[in-house]
Every structure is written in C-alpha cells, then in structure tokens.
Amino acid sequence: MAFTPGRLRDSLGIGAPDDFYEALIKAHEGLSEAESRLLNARLVLLLANHIGDDAVLKEAIQAAREGVAGERD
C-alpha cells in the first residue's frame, strides 16, 4: 500500500486518557533510568506490532522525531 500522509490518527483514540496515563507512569515506579528506557522500548515495539500498519508507523516515527530538541530549525 502506498504511503498516504495524514493517516496517523490525531484525534483522541484512548478511551480513558487519565487512567491510561496513570497506569503508564505507575508502570515505571521503582525502576532505574536504564530499566525505564527498556520498558519504554518494549512498549513501543509491542504497540507497533499491534498497529501493524507500516505507513502509520513510519508517520508516527516522523511525528515523534519532529518535536525533539536538535531537530527543530
């Protein structure tokens, strides 16, 4: 399938955002910085596989990278 820009969902998809956010932060409790990074990496891979749409993943990677310091012009 061809890459179609704008396929990455921008509107809210998470059912209960505050519940999700709390669970996400809680999952990191008691971990070292290195462990936290590993958890986040595992989470990204799990979610990426669940999404499974190459175009969406590519777009998400781009969007994530755009806002990180050093990449701003």
Add this chain to the structure above:
Amino acid sequence: MGSYDYRQYDYVTPAEQRRGKPERHPVIVVGAGPVGLTAAIDLAAHGVATVVLDDENRVSEGSRAICWAKRTLEIWDRLGCGRQMVEKGVTWKTGKVFYRDKLLYEFDLLPEPNHKHPAFINLQQYYAEEYLIDRAAELDEVELRWRNRVVGVEPGADAVRVSIETPDGRYQTECQYLVACDGARSSVRKLMGLGFEGRVFEDRFLIADVRMTADFPTERWFWYHPPFHSGPSALLHRQADDVFRIDFQLGPDVDAEEEAKPENVVPRLRKMLGQDKDFEVEWISVYRFQARRLEQFRHGRVMFAGDSAHQLSPFGARGGNSGVQDAENLVWKLALVLDGRAPEALLDTYDEERVYAAEENLRVTSRTTDFMSAKSETAQAFRDAALGLAETHPFARSLVNAGRLSVPTVLADSSLNTPDTDVFTGAMLPGAACGDAPVRVMAGHDDDGRDGGWLLDHLGGGFKLLYFFDGSDALLASSRATMERLAAGDIPIDTIAVIRADHDPRDATLIGLRVLLDVEAVAAQRYDARAGTVYLVRPDSHVAARWRWFDEEKVQKALARATRTDAAPHGTDRRPLAEVK
C-alpha cells in the same frame, strides 16, 4: 487599603452559657465556613434548628477557595443566596493552556447552552462566607455563635457532649448530632483522636491575590513552563473587584517563608505582568498539596464534611465544591432521621456516598498533581512529550493535565439507587445529579407566559417525581390517585409534570399538578424521556430511580430504598423534635 473590608461579627455571650444549664440541640455545626454554613442553612430549610460554632468572629482571610462550580451554585440558589454569588462573582467557562509562550489549546466547560448557572464563578471565599452568613442571619433556625471554640467532644449513645470556650470561659452543651465542618486542621477530628491519612506532595506553591486593572479575559489561564517564571507551572484567575489570583509552582526545595516575603513575590509578578504595571498585593500564601482523608466520615453521632473529612490539592476546584455537596448529601438524611421518619442507618449512606465521592476527587486531583510535579525523569519525559505533541496532535491535549475541574460525582454504586430495569441512554442514570433545562411554569390553568424558568428551580428540598407527560387522558386517569397518595405519604413525594410545549397541558393543571412546559425540548432530551417516563429525584437532586411507566408500587419501593425505610421497623427512635429540646 485592600479591596475588601473584612466583615467582623460581634461576640455575644451565649444565653446558654449565661444560664449555665446545658441544652440538647438537634444539631451543632462546628465551623462557619462555606460547608458549615451550607449545612446549617439547608437544615433550616428542612425545619431543623442548628447552633453553629466558630472559634473566630470574622470571615476567612485571603481569597482561598475561589472557583465555585455549577452544582454548588445550584445548591446555594435553592438555599436563597445563589443569585448574589453569581452577581458578585466573575462568570467563566473557558480556559487556555499555554506551554512556554505558545497557546496549546482552549477548552469550554459548558459547551451546551440551556443551563441556569454557568460552569463556574470565581468569587473570593470571604464573599461567599459573608453572603452565607447574611442568609443564615435571616433564619430563626440558625444560631451563630462567634468566638466559641470547641475544646471537648464526648460522643455518647444518645447525644454528643460538647465543651466550648468563649471569652467568658467554658460551658457545656449537648446535641443529638454534631457536624464537623472545621476545616483541614479540624479540632473535632483531633479531639476525637482520628487519623487523617494520605499523601503530602513535596512541591511548594505560592499563591497571591493581586489587585490591578488588567485586560486579561475572564478565563482560566494555565502555563506549563511559563516564560515569566522558572518553576514548572503558573495559573491565573480573575476574581471580583479586579483582584487576580496567581499561583506559582515553586518546586520542592524552597524556603516557604522566604518565598512568601513581598520582596520576593513582587519581582516574580513584575516579570509576569510587565515592569510598568501598577498592582497591589493583597494576600500571599505558600502551601503544599495534601491528599488525605478520614477513613470514615460518620463516627456515630459525629459527621465530618468538607476539608475536615478530606483534603485535596486545589487544582480542579474540588475542595470547596465537594464540601458543599457533602453538606447537602448529609442534611436531608439528618432531617429525616431526627424527625423519626427514617432509621439511623440512613446516615451510614452519607459515609458510603461521600467517601466514594472523596475517593474520586482524591484520585482526580492526585493525578493532576503527579502530572504537574512529575518526579522521575521518565515521568518528566512523558509530560514534556504530551505537552510537545499537544499543539499539533490534538489527541495529546487529553493527556495534558492542568486540572480536571469539579463536576458532581455520579453516585452510581450507591445502595440508595434503584438499578434500572428499563432501557435508558444518556447521563441521568441513578446516582447522577439532575441536569438543568429551560422550562415555563403553568400557573393554574394558564401558561404564565414567563420565560426564563429552570427545571432545577423545582427540584431539591424534598423527594420529587418528574413525570414526563404528553397530556393524554389515559395517562392522567391512571395516575391521578397515585400522585395524591404519594404526596400524602410519611415521606411525601411531589409530582411535577413535564409536558412538551406542543402538547396540551390543561388536563394536568386541572387536577392541580404542577406543570412545567419543556419549551426547548431540552428536558426530554437530557433525561432521555418519552411520554410516561418517570424519575424519582432525591432531596439533593440526585436521581434515585427511573422508569418508562408510572407504577406506584415501584415508586414506593424506590422511595423506601432511598431512605432506608425498607429495613427493619424503626419506630423506637421516633422522637419529635419538640420533645428533644
């Protein structure tokens, strides 16, 4: 000279102290703050006499609780002082969230029209207290005793003995029930040796009341990483009299006393407001967030309401507003129990329902605090990620937590609810606080032609039955006798017919029913109502039960459930008030 001349009230030696003979009052309320005064005024509305004790003789200092929510205004409206609050207060419903110097997003707390009250007003707590005190002073049932400090509380089997200290010394009194609304540092709680467990957050916050003329719109403005302040966040609110409330998050490692000095506060404000702006600092306070509560809000004949029962972090305006709802939840139950019309077990449901609400408010406000003062590097990274994405990716705005503003808790699991057996959609489920709608009142047989009436003006105080009605003879004939029996019961239920504006209301008015015309069809929509739909509404305007068809037996059963009169007989503690005094 500040913008407000603090009201003081004269101390008068209580007649009871002069006589030296303890009386037994039905209810003593400790604390003349917004919660205690609401309780006393509402008790008076139910015909219950109350003595209110306060250790000071003036309204509270500084703006303190400023954001009063729609639900609170509805309650105060019923008690006769809501209009004054709204007129003096600053009405708002929209907010902006900024990240550094950029606007991230705006929100609207009441996007639909057709509500009598705004989402919020900002009004300094001293004004709210002053208006409530004025209202209480009009009522024979409320006796305010200033500079009466509670120094002893002895809960007994049939009364609570209270020792009080005044400028004239000590005296004793008694009450059947004591309602402790004496704030986060509750002396009643301490005197009873009750634990107050929870979390204390490390971050310090500085709040200042600043008087100035400024053209900030009447919105809630919240900054993450504000350009004018080195801390993680700041908040701006407009209040009455051109007074602005400004909150600065200072972080965990600061000297609170040092920060609160005007020479340290003023430069901060200059940076925010501009070097040439004229302003006057009226009040400064430095505090830490607390998230604590009593395990139980009912301890026999002593009930705790407001901050004495639960202390919340202030972002979200859930402290004062949930306290006022505590008071309203308790009062109708106390009134029924004092009157011998419901068993004492009904008071346990105050604990059940308001602990549930406090849990929700603690959860919600603690999440905000955790977001605002993210501790670990990971938590900070997620916060910065959400903030960074929010401008261009709207979904992330829902993850940004700058306070989730007070809405009434839906008491969905309450044992007083009758679970639905019919199919309904929408928000008015059993346990929910009733929604508003514009209505026109039929006076006698005639439409009074007056617009601007509201459904919520007709709810509250006692049990009400909202009967959505199409004016048909068939419905009327089968329910008239029923409605009369419900109105004549031990705990009366008043039926109110809600009729679509395009239906004929004459038959309903002929039998003496109060008729509200659903002029915009908003009531039917908000209550998911069809002809024949019936809602049983509690005295605190929460839904007790609802059906698609008016069935007397079901209504009676739901009433019994909502008042705990379905349990064992309770004739033994039936004791009229007159005998008690």
